[in-house]
Amino acid sequence: MQEITGLELSPKKVEYLKFLFKKGDLVRTTDISTELNVDPSTSTKTINDLSGSGYVDHVPYRGVRLTEKGRAYAEFFVNRHNILSLMLSHYGLSAEDACSEVSRFEAFVSKNAIDTICGAMGHPTVSVCGKIKHISCVSR
Amino acid sequence: MQEITGLELSPKKVEYLKFLFKKGDLVRTTDISTELNVDPSTSTKTINDLSGSGYVDHVPYRGVRLTEKGRAYAEFFVNRHNILSLMLSHYGLSAEDACSEVSRFEAFVSKNAIDTICGAMGHPTVSVCGKIKHISCVSR
DNA sequence: AATTTATTTGTATATATACCAACAAAGAAT
DNA sequence: ATTCTTTGTTGGTATATATACAAATAAATT
Incomplete structure:
Protein backbone atom coordinates (compact mmCIF):
# COMPACT_ATOMS: atom_id res chain seq x y z
CA MET A 1 0.00 0.00 0.00
CA GLN A 2 1.44 3.37 -1.01
CA GLU A 3 1.98 6.29 1.34
CA ILE A 4 -0.97 8.60 1.89
CA THR A 5 -0.06 12.24 1.28
CA GLY A 6 -3.61 13.42 1.87
CA LEU A 7 -3.66 15.40 -1.35
CA GLU A 8 -4.60 12.62 -3.75
CA LEU A 9 -8.29 13.36 -4.11
CA SER A 10 -10.45 16.37 -4.93
CA PRO A 11 -12.80 17.76 -2.27
CA LYS A 12 -15.82 16.07 -3.80
CA LYS A 13 -14.13 12.69 -4.00
CA VAL A 14 -13.12 13.00 -0.38
CA GLU A 15 -16.81 13.49 0.42
CA TYR A 16 -17.68 10.35 -1.48
CA LEU A 17 -15.18 8.26 0.45
CA LYS A 18 -16.21 9.68 3.80
CA PHE A 19 -19.83 8.88 3.04
CA LEU A 20 -19.02 5.33 1.94
CA PHE A 21 -16.99 4.87 5.11
CA LYS A 22 -19.85 6.11 7.26
CA LYS A 23 -22.29 3.73 5.58
CA GLY A 24 -19.93 0.85 5.96
CA ASP A 25 -21.14 -1.75 3.54
CA LEU A 26 -22.52 -1.90 0.01
CA VAL A 27 -23.95 1.48 -0.96
CA ARG A 28 -26.17 2.33 -3.90
CA THR A 29 -25.10 5.13 -6.20
CA THR A 30 -28.54 6.67 -5.68
CA ASP A 31 -27.94 6.91 -1.94
CA ILE A 32 -24.77 8.77 -2.70
CA SER A 33 -26.53 11.15 -5.06
CA THR A 34 -29.18 11.84 -2.43
CA GLU A 35 -26.65 12.44 0.32
CA LEU A 36 -24.36 14.64 -1.75
CA ASN A 37 -27.13 16.45 -3.63
CA VAL A 38 -26.01 15.53 -7.10
CA ASP A 39 -27.72 13.85 -10.02
CA PRO A 40 -27.56 10.03 -9.94
CA SER A 41 -25.64 10.12 -13.20
CA THR A 42 -23.05 12.32 -11.54
CA SER A 43 -22.50 9.92 -8.67
CA THR A 44 -22.22 6.98 -11.04
CA LYS A 45 -19.56 8.79 -13.03
CA THR A 46 -17.60 9.86 -10.00
CA ILE A 47 -17.78 6.33 -8.64
CA ASN A 48 -16.41 5.07 -11.94
CA ASP A 49 -13.47 7.42 -11.52
CA LEU A 50 -12.86 6.24 -7.98
CA SER A 51 -13.18 2.66 -9.12
CA GLY A 52 -10.65 3.25 -11.89
CA SER A 53 -8.11 4.48 -9.35
CA GLY A 54 -8.77 1.64 -6.96
CA TYR A 55 -10.59 3.33 -4.11
CA VAL A 56 -13.89 1.48 -4.56
CA ASP A 57 -15.35 -1.62 -6.14
CA HIS A 58 -18.45 -1.00 -8.17
CA VAL A 59 -20.82 -3.67 -9.38
CA PRO A 60 -23.14 -1.90 -11.83
CA TYR A 61 -26.79 -1.82 -10.74
CA ARG A 62 -25.79 -3.41 -7.44
CA GLY A 63 -23.70 -1.00 -5.44
CA ALA A 72 -7.57 3.37 4.60
CA TYR A 73 -7.97 6.69 2.83
CA ALA A 74 -11.51 7.23 4.08
CA GLU A 75 -10.40 6.57 7.63
CA PHE A 76 -7.68 9.17 7.28
CA PHE A 77 -10.13 11.63 5.73
CA VAL A 78 -12.53 11.27 8.65
CA ASN A 79 -9.72 11.71 11.16
CA ARG A 80 -8.38 14.69 9.28
CA HIS A 81 -11.79 16.31 9.34
CA ASN A 82 -12.17 15.70 13.04
CA ILE A 83 -8.71 16.90 13.99
CA LEU A 84 -9.05 20.09 11.99
CA SER A 85 -12.49 20.76 13.43
CA LEU A 86 -11.15 20.29 16.92
CA MET A 87 -8.32 22.68 16.13
CA LEU A 88 -10.67 25.40 14.92
CA SER A 89 -12.90 24.91 17.92
CA HIS A 90 -9.87 25.76 20.06
CA TYR A 91 -9.97 29.20 18.48
CA GLY A 92 -13.55 29.98 19.30
CA LEU A 93 -15.48 28.48 16.40
CA SER A 94 -18.64 26.60 17.29
CA ALA A 95 -18.78 22.91 16.46
CA GLU A 96 -21.01 23.59 13.47
CA ASP A 97 -18.93 26.47 12.17
CA ALA A 98 -15.71 24.53 12.63
CA CYS A 99 -17.17 21.54 10.86
CA SER A 100 -18.50 23.45 7.89
CA GLU A 101 -15.39 25.56 7.62
CA VAL A 102 -13.18 22.47 7.60
CA SER A 103 -15.37 20.78 5.01
CA ARG A 104 -14.39 23.48 2.60
CA PHE A 105 -10.62 23.13 2.90
CA GLU A 106 -9.77 19.75 4.43
CA ALA A 107 -8.90 18.16 1.09
CA PHE A 108 -5.88 20.46 0.87
CA VAL A 109 -4.29 19.64 4.20
CA SER A 110 -1.50 17.05 4.05
CA LYS A 111 -1.21 13.94 6.17
CA ASN A 112 2.14 15.18 7.43
CA ALA A 113 0.52 18.32 8.79
CA ILE A 114 -2.30 16.33 10.36
CA ASP A 115 0.11 13.94 12.06
CA THR A 116 2.03 16.88 13.49
CA ILE A 117 -1.09 18.67 14.68
CA CYS A 118 -2.46 15.46 16.12
CA GLY A 119 0.74 14.86 18.04
CA ALA A 120 0.77 18.41 19.39
CA MET A 121 -2.76 17.87 20.66
CA GLY A 122 -1.73 14.70 22.44
CA HIS A 123 -3.61 12.43 20.06
CA PRO A 124 -7.11 13.30 21.19
CA THR A 125 -9.77 10.64 20.77
CA VAL A 126 -12.79 12.89 20.63
CA SER A 127 -13.47 15.93 18.45
CA VAL A 128 -16.41 18.23 18.08
CA CYS A 129 -17.51 16.21 15.04
CA GLY A 130 -16.93 12.63 16.14
CA LYS A 131 -14.35 10.25 17.42
CA ILE A 132 -10.74 10.14 16.30
CA LYS A 133 -8.80 6.95 15.74
CA HIS A 134 -5.03 6.76 15.57
CA ILE A 135 -4.28 3.74 13.45
CA SER A 136 -2.02 5.40 10.97
CA CYS A 137 -1.01 8.48 12.90
CA VAL A 138 2.75 8.49 13.23
CA SER A 139 3.83 9.90 16.60
CA ARG A 140 5.69 13.18 16.34
CA MET B 1 -17.70 48.49 -0.86
CA GLN B 2 -19.33 45.09 -0.42
CA GLU B 3 -18.66 42.68 2.45
CA ILE B 4 -15.69 40.36 2.09
CA THR B 5 -16.64 36.73 2.68
CA GLY B 6 -13.15 35.50 1.87
CA LEU B 7 -14.45 32.93 -0.59
CA GLU B 8 -14.78 35.16 -3.63
CA LEU B 9 -11.60 34.17 -5.45
CA SER B 10 -9.90 30.95 -6.51
CA PRO B 11 -6.56 29.99 -4.95
CA LYS B 12 -4.61 31.22 -7.95
CA LYS B 13 -6.37 34.55 -8.04
CA VAL B 14 -5.65 35.01 -4.37
CA GLU B 15 -1.97 34.50 -5.20
CA TYR B 16 -2.18 37.12 -7.89
CA LEU B 17 -3.65 39.70 -5.53
CA LYS B 18 -1.17 38.91 -2.77
CA PHE B 19 1.70 39.35 -5.21
CA LEU B 20 0.33 42.63 -6.53
CA PHE B 21 -0.07 43.83 -2.98
CA LYS B 22 3.50 42.90 -2.13
CA LYS B 23 4.85 44.75 -5.18
CA GLY B 24 2.78 47.79 -4.38
CA ASP B 25 2.70 49.75 -7.61
CA LEU B 26 2.35 49.08 -11.32
CA VAL B 27 3.32 45.49 -12.08
CA ARG B 28 4.03 43.93 -15.45
CA THR B 29 2.16 40.78 -16.38
CA THR B 30 5.51 39.16 -17.09
CA ASP B 31 6.66 39.74 -13.53
CA ILE B 32 3.52 37.96 -12.39
CA SER B 33 4.12 35.02 -14.70
CA THR B 34 7.69 34.71 -13.45
CA GLU B 35 6.69 34.89 -9.80
CA LEU B 36 3.78 32.47 -10.08
CA ASN B 37 5.45 30.15 -12.56
CA VAL B 38 2.83 30.38 -15.24
CA ASP B 39 2.98 31.22 -18.91
CA PRO B 40 2.78 34.98 -19.66
CA SER B 41 -0.39 34.28 -21.62
CA THR B 42 -1.91 32.75 -18.54
CA SER B 43 -1.15 35.74 -16.35
CA THR B 44 -2.56 38.11 -18.95
CA LYS B 45 -5.79 36.14 -19.12
CA THR B 46 -6.14 35.88 -15.38
CA ILE B 47 -5.47 39.59 -15.03
CA ASN B 48 -8.20 40.25 -17.58
CA ASP B 49 -10.57 38.23 -15.40
CA LEU B 50 -9.56 40.12 -12.28
CA SER B 51 -9.91 43.37 -14.15
CA GLY B 52 -13.39 42.40 -15.31
CA SER B 53 -14.47 41.84 -11.73
CA GLY B 54 -12.92 45.06 -10.52
CA TYR B 55 -9.95 43.86 -8.49
CA VAL B 56 -7.27 45.37 -10.74
CA ASP B 57 -6.80 48.00 -13.39
CA HIS B 58 -4.92 46.79 -16.43
CA VAL B 59 -3.45 49.01 -19.11
CA PRO B 60 -2.45 46.61 -21.90
CA TYR B 61 1.27 46.53 -22.61
CA ARG B 62 1.82 48.77 -19.60
CA GLY B 63 0.98 46.99 -16.41
CA ALA B 72 -8.78 45.70 0.46
CA TYR B 73 -9.07 42.07 -0.57
CA ALA B 74 -5.34 41.59 -0.94
CA GLU B 75 -4.78 43.01 2.52
CA PHE B 76 -7.27 40.52 3.93
CA PHE B 77 -5.66 37.68 1.99
CA VAL B 78 -2.24 38.49 3.40
CA ASN B 79 -3.62 38.69 6.93
CA ARG B 80 -5.51 35.46 6.48
CA HIS B 81 -2.38 33.73 5.33
CA ASN B 82 -0.42 35.02 8.28
CA ILE B 83 -3.04 34.20 10.87
CA LEU B 84 -3.50 30.66 9.59
CA SER B 85 0.26 30.13 9.44
CA LEU B 86 0.60 31.34 13.00
CA MET B 87 -2.18 28.97 14.05
CA LEU B 88 -0.49 25.95 12.47
CA SER B 89 2.82 26.91 14.01
CA HIS B 90 1.10 26.63 17.38
CA TYR B 91 0.64 22.95 16.63
CA GLY B 92 4.25 22.20 15.89
CA LEU B 93 4.60 23.01 12.23
CA SER B 94 7.74 24.88 11.24
CA ALA B 95 7.34 28.31 9.73
CA GLU B 96 8.05 26.96 6.25
CA ASP B 97 5.72 23.99 6.59
CA ALA B 98 2.96 26.11 8.06
CA CYS B 99 3.34 28.64 5.30
CA SER B 100 3.29 26.13 2.45
CA GLU B 101 0.46 24.16 4.01
CA VAL B 102 -1.64 27.29 4.38
CA SER B 103 -0.91 28.33 0.82
CA ARG B 104 -2.75 25.25 -0.33
CA PHE B 105 -5.99 25.85 1.53
CA GLU B 106 -6.22 29.48 2.61
CA ALA B 107 -8.56 30.44 -0.22
CA PHE B 108 -11.26 28.27 1.35
CA VAL B 109 -11.25 29.83 4.80
CA SER B 110 -13.91 32.46 5.40
CA LYS B 111 -13.36 35.93 6.78
CA ASN B 112 -15.74 35.12 9.60
CA ALA B 113 -13.55 32.23 10.68
CA ILE B 114 -10.41 34.35 10.41
CA ASP B 115 -11.93 37.12 12.49
CA THR B 116 -12.87 34.64 15.18
CA ILE B 117 -9.47 32.96 15.20
CA CYS B 118 -7.74 36.32 15.22
CA GLY B 119 -9.79 37.43 18.19
CA ALA B 120 -9.08 34.21 20.08
CA MET B 121 -5.36 34.84 19.52
CA GLY B 122 -5.65 38.35 20.92
CA HIS B 123 -5.12 40.01 17.55
CA PRO B 124 -1.44 39.22 17.18
CA THR B 125 0.64 41.61 15.13
CA VAL B 126 3.39 39.22 14.11
CA SER B 127 3.16 35.81 12.48
CA VAL B 128 5.74 33.32 11.29
CA CYS B 129 5.28 34.68 7.77
CA GLY B 130 5.08 38.40 8.28
CA LYS B 131 3.25 41.10 10.10
CA ILE B 132 -0.48 41.16 10.67
CA LYS B 133 -2.61 44.26 10.40
CA HIS B 134 -6.06 44.62 11.88
CA ILE B 135 -7.76 47.19 9.73
CA SER B 136 -10.83 45.20 8.91
CA CYS B 137 -10.77 42.61 11.65
CA VAL B 138 -14.00 42.86 13.60
CA SER B 139 -13.39 42.22 17.31
CA ARG B 140 -15.03 39.03 18.54
C1' DA C 1 -44.77 -10.84 -19.26
C1' DA C 2 -45.56 -6.00 -18.48
C1' DT C 3 -44.71 -2.13 -15.95
C1' DT C 4 -42.28 0.60 -12.85
C1' DT C 5 -38.09 1.96 -10.68
C1' DA C 6 -33.18 2.31 -10.47
C1' DT C 7 -29.06 2.89 -12.75
C1' DT C 8 -25.95 3.81 -16.40
C1' DT C 9 -24.37 5.86 -20.84
C1' DG C 10 -23.99 9.51 -24.06
C1' DT C 11 -23.87 14.10 -24.75
C1' DA C 12 -23.34 18.64 -23.15
C1' DT C 13 -22.15 22.78 -20.24
C1' DA C 14 -19.31 25.60 -17.01
C1' DT C 15 -15.17 26.94 -14.54
C1' DA C 16 -10.37 27.09 -13.88
C1' DT C 17 -6.09 26.30 -15.52
C1' DA C 18 -2.39 26.44 -18.89
C1' DC C 19 0.41 25.72 -23.04
C1' DC C 20 1.93 27.17 -27.82
C1' DA C 21 1.90 29.92 -31.85
C1' DA C 22 0.79 34.13 -33.98
C1' DC C 23 0.55 38.84 -33.55
C1' DA C 24 1.00 43.77 -31.63
C1' DA C 25 3.16 47.29 -29.07
C1' DA C 26 7.09 49.57 -26.73
C1' DG C 27 11.66 50.69 -26.30
C1' DA C 28 16.32 50.69 -28.12
C1' DA C 29 19.68 51.18 -31.71
C1' DT C 30 21.27 52.65 -35.76
C1' DA D 1 12.53 57.95 -37.92
C1' DT D 2 12.77 53.31 -39.50
C1' DT D 3 14.12 48.91 -38.19
C1' DC D 4 15.20 45.45 -34.53
C1' DT D 5 14.46 43.30 -30.29
C1' DT D 6 12.07 42.61 -26.30
C1' DT D 7 7.87 42.44 -24.07
C1' DG D 8 3.08 41.69 -23.82
C1' DT D 9 -1.40 40.04 -25.75
C1' DT D 10 -4.69 37.17 -28.31
C1' DG D 11 -6.52 33.01 -30.26
C1' DG D 12 -6.60 28.29 -30.49
C1' DT D 13 -6.38 24.20 -28.15
C1' DA D 14 -6.22 21.16 -24.19
C1' DT D 15 -6.83 19.22 -19.47
C1' DA D 16 -9.26 18.43 -15.03
C1' DT D 17 -13.22 18.80 -12.26
C1' DA D 18 -17.92 18.92 -11.54
C1' DT D 19 -22.29 18.91 -13.15
C1' DA D 20 -26.96 17.71 -15.52
C1' DC D 21 -30.45 16.12 -18.95
C1' DA D 22 -32.12 12.68 -21.92
C1' DA D 23 -32.01 8.18 -23.68
C1' DA D 24 -31.01 3.49 -22.98
C1' DT D 25 -30.76 -0.40 -20.16
C1' DA D 26 -31.08 -3.47 -16.16
C1' DA D 27 -33.53 -4.91 -12.11
C1' DA D 28 -37.51 -5.35 -9.36
C1' DT D 29 -42.41 -5.54 -8.85
C1' DT D 30 -46.97 -6.50 -10.00
Missing part, protein backbone atom coordinates in the same frame (compact mmCIF):
# COMPACT_ATOMS: atom_id res chain seq x y z
CA VAL A 64 -20.35 0.32 -4.35
CA ARG A 65 -18.02 -0.53 -1.53
CA LEU A 66 -14.63 0.71 -0.42
CA THR A 67 -11.57 -1.30 -1.33
CA GLU A 68 -8.90 -1.90 1.30
CA LYS A 69 -7.09 1.12 -0.06
CA GLY A 70 -10.26 3.19 -0.13
CA ARG A 71 -11.03 2.29 3.45
CA VAL B 64 -1.46 46.16 -13.67
CA ARG B 65 -2.32 47.70 -10.36
CA LEU B 66 -4.81 46.92 -7.62
CA THR B 67 -8.01 48.88 -7.46
CA GLU B 68 -9.23 50.14 -4.10
CA LYS B 69 -11.37 47.01 -3.85
CA GLY B 70 -8.48 44.78 -4.90
CA ARG B 71 -6.23 46.34 -2.29
